[in-house]
Amino acid sequence: MGSSIGRHLILTTFGESASRYVGAVVDGIPAGLPLTEEDLRFELGFRRTGRKLVSGRREDDIPEIVSGVYNGYTTGSPVAVTVRNSDAQPLLYKDVSHLPRPGHADLAFIMKYGRENWDYVGGGRSSARETLSRVIGGAIAKKLLMMAGTQVAAYLKSIGGTVDQGTAAFTEAMKSKHFPTRARSSEMDAEFSKIINRLFSDGDSAGGIVEVIASGVIPGIGDPVFWKIKSALASAIMSMPAATGFEYGLGFRAASMKGSEASDSIVGDSSGNLRLEKNLSGGILGGIATGSDIVVRCAFKPTSSIRKPSTTVDLDTMEPGSISVVGRHDPVVAVRGVSVAEAMVALVLADYYLYEGIIPASRISRRVAEEMEGKWKAYMKEYAQ
Ligand SMILES: Cc1cc2nc3c(=O)[nH]c(=O)nc-3n(C[C@H](O)[C@H](O)[C@H](O)COP(=O)(O)O)c2cc1C
Numbered sequence: 001m002g003s004s005i006g007r008h009l010i011l012t013t014f015g016e017s018a019s020r021y022v023g024a025v026v027d028g029i030p031a032g033l034p035l036t037e038e039d040l041r042f043e044l045g046f047r048r049t050g051r052k053l054v055s056g057r058r059e060d061d062i063p064e065i066v067s068g069v070y071n072g073y074t075t076g077s078p079v080a081v082t083v084r085n086s087d088a089q090p091l092l093y094k095d096v097s098h099l100p101r102p103g104h105a106d107l108a109f110i111m112k113y114g115r116e117n118w119d120y121v122g123g124g125r126s127s128a129r130e131t132l133s134r135v136i137g138g139a140i141a142k143k144l145l146m147m148a149g150t151q152v153a154a155y156l157k158s159i160g161g162t163v164d165q166g167t168a169a170f171t172e173a174m175k176s177k178h179f180p181t182r183a184r185s186s187e188m189d190a191e192f193s194k195i196i197n198r199l200f201s202d203g204d205s206a207g208g209i210v211e212v213i214a215s216g217v218i219p220g221i222g223d224p225v226f227w228k229i230k231s232a233l234a235s236a237i238m239s240m241p242a243a244t245g246f247e248y249g250l251g252f253r254a255a256s257m258k259g260s261e262a263s264d265s266i267v268g269d270s271s272g273n274l275r276l277e278k279n280l281s282g283g284i285l286g287g288i289a290t291g292s293d294i295v296v297r298c299a300f301k302p303t304s305s306i307r308k309p310s311t312t313v314d315l316d317t318m319e320p321g322s323i324s325v326v327g328r329h330d331p332v333v334a335v336r337g338v339s340v341a342e343a344m345v346a347l348v349l350a351d352y353y354l355y356e357g358i359i360p361a362s363r364i365s366r367r368v369a370e371e372m373e374g375k376w377k378a379y380m381k382e383y384a385q
Contacts, residue, residue, distance in 0.1 A: 017122025105305025138343020203307025228287025249282025
């Protein structure tokens with residue numbers, strides 16, 4: 001089961017929905033990065049359950065750094081973090097044990113690992129509980145990126161057919177951290193909240209699109225052939241549970257455009273800086289970052305565990321069956337998917353920065369670390385929940 005991602009900054013995730021712990025091991029972090037449990041807890045707060053409009057599972061999500069940090073700074077050895085699962089409630093899943101949920105990973109897990117080895121409680125390894133480990137990795141990646149002046153933020157662009165039209169600036173994506181639905185404005189937040197509340201009462205779910213924006217990207221990172229930055233981003237984004245689509249820049253819209261419409265002028269200034277006027281290519285050309293904002297979008301499917309009955313097969317009798325999932329579920333996984341997508345983009349960029357020497361691989365000087373820490377503290381203060 002491949003549970004690691006990255007070439008230099010390698011995140012390994014572990015744990016299941018109902019195991020005692022979930023967590024992350026992050027290897028390839030240079031020594032000297034200031035890192036506390038509070039940093040991780042801050043980022044985990046954006047994907048937490050038990051809040052308004054998301055799954056009712058009540059987890060405190062308290063991270064414990066068990067290795068790799070000494071006196072508040074990373075040592076260069078792998079950072080291992082555990083988080084206790086305290087609200088798994090296996091009894092809620094007793095129907096799933098013989099009635100696999102259509103649209104979840106149940107059927108495929110039975111086919112691959114055998115019914116006798118299948119951990120059906122809360123989806124086992126395919127549970128979105130695993131995404132907590134990604135957000136831990138993402139928090140570390142964000143701190144590394146901040147040293148190079150790069151930041152990543154995402155927001156919820158659509159639920160079902162309701163779309164936040166227009167082009168978002170990076171600062172607006174950041175602002176979404178103030179809203180429960182992770183919309184970029186109070187108007188869209190109100191609209192999305194209404195839809196989610198309706199889904200809750202109907203026992204149904206809906207899909208959605210998340211847009212991620214990386215600003216202050218160092219031009220030139222990425223490779224022109226197999227290690228194109230767009231390929232790494234696509235792989236990371238599509239590794240998220242429930243992700244069904246990836247695009248960057250114009251994405252699928254480009255397929256119905258004329259060359260003259262999709263053309264973006266190259267402009268320069270007197271200091272010798274060059275850029276594309278409209279950034280239609282989402283900050284990437286030829287697999288290499290242009291220095292403009294990297295803009296990627298991820299489509300999430302509707303949550304497959306819903307109260308409305310779905311047709312399946314009863315594995316005990318092999319007769320047709322019906323399942324209505326009454327556990328705690330997100331009506332729109334894309335809402336919590338915002339923080340996970342943000343983490344995935346941060347991980348990819350930090351991995352490239354380390355691999356290409358933008359960030360020193362062995363050691364961060366105290367001066368650089370302290371400068372970054374000042375910015376990080378300001379970020380935590382501004383977006384405190
Ligand atoms: C943040 C997040 C939360 C999720 N919450 C749920 C949930 O509450 N119920 C559910 O059935 N699926 C949920 N999912 C999706 C499942 O984990 C996913 O559909 C399953 O692992 C099968 O993988 P696939 O959809 O990629 O094929 C969530 C996904 C994400 C990213």
